[in-house]
Amino acid sequence: MRTVSDLPAGVERREIGGQERLATRGEPVYGEPTDGEWRAWDPTRSKLGAMLDLEMDVGLEGGETVLYLGAASGTTVSHVADFAGPTYAVEFAARPARDLLSVAEPRPRLFPLLKDARKPATYAHVVESGIDAIVQDVATRGQARVALENRQFLADDGRLLLAVKARSEDVTRDPGDVFADVRAELEDGYEVLETRRLDEYHVDHLGIVARPR
Amino acid sequence: MTDTEAKGWFAAADRDDEAELVAAVRDGDASEPRDWPRLAIEAGFVDDEAEYYDALHEVTTAATSAVVTERERADDRQLVHAVRAMDDCRRTANELAERLAEWAGTIDEDAETGVEYARDLAGRTPDPGEERVVSLAARVAALADEAEDLEAFVERETPSIAPNLAALAGPTLAARLISLSGGLEKLAKQPSGTIQVLGAEDALFAHLRGQAPSPKHGIIYTHEAVRGTRPEDRGSAARALAGKLAIAARIDHYSGDYRPELEAELADRIETIQARASDDGGEDGE
Numbered sequence: 353m354r355t356v357s358d359l360p361a362g363v364e365r366r367e368i369g370g371q372e373r374l375a376t377r378g379e380p381v382y383g384e385p386t387d388g389e390w391r392a393w394d395p396t397r398s399k400l401g402a403m404l405d406l407e408m409d410v411g412l413e414g415g416e417t418v419l420y421l422g423a424a425s426g427t428t429v430s431h432v433a434d435f436a437g438p439t440y441a442v443e444f445a446a447r448p449a450r451d452l453l454s455v456a457e458p459r460p461r462l463f464p465l466l467k468d469a470r471k472p473a474t475y476a477h478v479v480e481s482g483i484d485a486i487v488q489d490v491a492t493r494g495q496a497r498v499a500l501e502n503r504q505f506l507a508d509d510g511r512l513l514l515a516v517k518a519r520s521e522d523v524t525r526d527p528g529d530v531f532a533d534v535r536a537e538l539e540d541g542y543e544v545l546e547t548r549r550l551d552e553y554h555v556d557h558l559g560i561v562a563r564p565r
Numbered sequence: 566m567t568d569t570e571a572k573g574w575f576a577a578a579d580r581d582d583e584a585e586l587v588a589a590v591r592d593g594d595a596s597e598p599r600d601w602p603r604l605a606i607e608a609g610f611v612d613d614e615a616e617y618y619d620a621l622h623e624v625t626t627a628a629t630s631a632v633v634t635e636r637e638r639a640d641d642r643q644l645v646h647a648v649r650a651m652d653d654c655r656r657t658a659n660e661l662a663e664r665l666a667e668w669a670g671t672i673d674e675d676a677e678t679g680v681e682y683a684r685d686l687a688g689r690t691p692d693p694g695e696e697r698v699v700s701l702a703a704r705v706a707a708l709a710d711e712a713e714d715l716e717a718f719v720e721r722e723t724p725s726i727a728p729n730l731a732a733l734a735g736p737t738l739a740a741r742l743i744s745l746s747g748g749l750e751k752l753a754k755q756p757s758g759t760i761q762v763l764g765a766e767d768a769l770f771a772h773l774r775g776q777a778p779s780p781k782h783g784i785i786y787t788h789e790a791v792r793g794t795r796p797e798d799r800g801s802a803a804r805a806l807a808g809k810l811a812i813a814a815r816i817d818h819y820s821g822d823y824r825p826e827l828e829a830e831l832a833d834r835i836e837t838i839q840a841r842a843s844d845d846g847g848e849d850g851e
Contacts, residue, residue: 424822438618438621445728445820445821446633446725446821447821448820449629449632449633453626453630453633456625460618460619460622464625464626464629465590465625465628466628466633472598475594476596476598477571477572477573477593477594477601478601478621479598480598480599480601481597481600481601482600491822492823492825504597505598520825523829523830524833
C-alpha cells in the first residue's frame with residue numbers, strides 16, 4: 353500500500369537497484385545506492401528512516417527547521433538535511449563528529465555542534481527557538497529526560513520524533529516495560545501522538561511521535 | 566526566568582572576527598534559546614536570514630572541527646607511551662629501592678626495603694658521608710611519584726580515547742590492553758581469543774610448543790570479573806570478559822560513542838558464571 357503523499361516533500365519511494373526504497377536528493381555519504389541525484393535511505397541504518405518507511409505520521413512536510421540530537425556520524429542527518437530546512441546536528445563524541453563534518457561540508461544548511469544533548473544550555477546560544485521538529489536518537493540512559501530538557505527549543509505546534517533504545521535504559525528489563533516508563537515520563541512535557549515498535553529494522557527500539565503540551 | 570537576557574553566539578564579535586565567533590560557539594552558553602536569526606539581523610550582525618545561516622554554517626563547522634582535532638590529538642599513541650613510561654618508572658623505582666636497601670643497611674640499622682623506606686630516607690638530613698645514599702633515595706621517591714602522576718594521567722585520558730573500554734576494564738587495564746596490542750586500532754582488530762591472553766605470551770608460546778596447557782587469561786586477570794571468580798570458572802569468565810572487551814574496543818575505534826549497555830551485559834554474564842559456584846551442579850564451563 354503506497355501512501356507517497358504522507359512523506360515529506362523531498363523524500364520519495366523510488367526504484368533503486370531493482371528495489372523500491374526511500375530516497376532523498378543530495379551528496380552520497382556512506383556508499384549508499386544512488387539513482388541520478390537520488391540516494392537510497394536505508395531504514396536498517398536509520399531510525400527516522402524506519403519510522404518513515406513504517407508509515408508513522410511524523411508530521412513533516414519538508415523545509416522544516418530541525419534539531420537533531422545524537423547525530424553520530426551523520427547518516428540520518430544527511431537525509432534530514434536533504435529535505436528539511438536549517439538543521440542543527442548535535443553530537444557529543446569526537447570520532448563520529450569527524451564524519452559528521454564531511455557530511456555537513458556540502459550541505460550549507462546543516463550546522464554540526466559538538467555538544468552534549470543532556471546539557472541544552474551549552475548550545476542554546478546557537479540553536480534558535482521555535483524549531484519545527486526535534487529528531488532524537490541518543491543511546492544514553494534517561495532518553496525521556498533529554499527530550500524534556502530540549503523541549504524549550506520546540507515550537508508550540510512542533511514535533512518530537514524520538515527513537516527510544518530500550519537497551520540504553522536497562523538491558524536486563526523487558527523492553528515493553530522500559531518503553532512504558534519512558535512514555536510515562538515523556539507525558540510530563542509532551543502529548544504522545546503515535547508509537548510504534550521499530551523491530552523490523554531496529555531490535556528493541558520504539559518510535560514515538562509527540563508534540564509539546 | 567533570568568534577569569539577564571540570553572545572548573546569541575554572534576553577540577561577542579563582528580562578522581569578520583572568525584576566531585572570536587568560533588570561541589563563542591565552542592564555549593558560550595545561554596539559559597534559553599531565542600529567535601537568533603531575527604535577533605542577529607536586528608543587531609546588524611548580518612543583513613538577512615540567508616547570510617545568517619551562511620555565517621552559522623561556517624562558524625559551527627570551524628568550531629566542531631577545532632574541537633575534534635583537539636580531542637583526537639590526545640590520541641591512543643599518547644596513552645601507549647604514558648602507560649609504558651608508568652611501568653618503566655615503577656619497575657626502575659623498585660629495582661633502585663632494592664639497591665638502596667642494600668646500601669642503606671650499612672649505615673642505618675633500621676633500613677627496610679621498598680619505596681616507602683626510600684621516601685623516609687630521602688626526607689632525612691644526611692650526616693657527613695651519607696649524602697649519596699640520601700640523594701639516591703630522593704631519586705627513588707621521585708621516580709615513584711612520577712609513576713603515580715603517569716597513572717593519574719592515564720586514568721584521566723583513557724575514558725576520552727576509549728570510553729567503552731575504560732568503562733568495562735577500568736582506565737588502567739584499558740590502557741594496558743591498548744599498549745600491549747600496539748594501539749587502539751590494532752586492539753580493535755584482534756579476535757577476542759587474542760585479547761583474552763594478551764600479556765600471557767610466554768605461557769601461550771610454551772603451550773604452542775606443546776609444553777604447557779593453554780593460558781586461560783593474560784593481563785585481564787587483574788579484572789575483578791576474572792579474579793573474583795573461582796578458579797575452575799575463570800576460563801569462562803575470562804572468555805566472557807575478553808568478548809565484551811573486543812566489542813568495546815571496536816566501538817571505541819570505529820564509532821566512538823559510549824554504550825552503557827555493554828557494562829550491564831557483562832555484569833549479567835559474570836553473575837551467571839559466578840552463580841555456578843553456589844549452584845555447584847555438574848555444569849562445567851568447557
